[in-house]
Amino acid sequence: MKNISILASIAIVLMAATILLNHPGNAFAQTDDNMSMNKTDEYMMKDYVKINGTIDIMNTMFQAISSKINVTLTDAIGTAEQIVGNESKAMFAKADEKNGFMVYSVLLVTPDMKFYKAFVDPGNGQVLLTKEISKMAWIKMMHPDYGSDYDKKKMRGDYKDHGYDKSKW
Known part of the structure; x- marks a missing residue:
């Protein structure tokens, strides 16, 4: 005892x-x-201290998500082009999050210059949404900074870049 x-x-x-x-x-x-x-x-x-744990968060998340992805981005682009039709071509595509779900977001254009947005489910390949969008909306999606104050100044030429005063040129 x-x-x-x-x-x-x-x-x-x-x-x-x-x-x-x-x-x-x-x-x-x-x-x-x-x-x-x-x-x-x-x-x-200021400098990160290197530590190694036993659970790699990024690898674990990748494994969890990748096991549920059954459709490639390339296949999703093809599906979106078929659904929109009219010889549409994808100009931009990426994996995205909408309402808490992973989707493939595809921006398309037709020969008659109509612009479309499509969301494709990476799990089953179904097109969840197709929507015609304006040219300006398409440009803003392709160039998120378009229309910002910096862009407006740049277009007018009244800004200083890299220490050079453009007004003196």
Whole structure:
């Protein structure tokens, strides 16, 4: 009985020592001095400390998602082109998230310059939505910064770029 209480006491002391040695304050002291305190008392790292755990988040997410993808982006483009018809051609396609679901987003154009957006399910290849869009909406999807203040200034030429004053040219 005495041996059990001695072993239990030793185990408790070892656990307490382990907790104290792994306290964040000690961890801070063991890293290089590229860490500093900010106003909210959170640690900031200028250079990240390399650590290796046992669960790779990105790999785990990739495996979980890729096991459910049964349709390639190339196949989704072909399906969208067939559904829109009129010899439409995909100009842009990417994997996207809509309403919490992964979709392939495909932007298409027809020979008569009509623009379409299509969403294709990567799980089963079904076209979830096709919609005709305006040329301006198509341009904004292709060039998200189009129409920004910087773009407007650039088009008028009243901006400074790389230290050169364009008005002096």
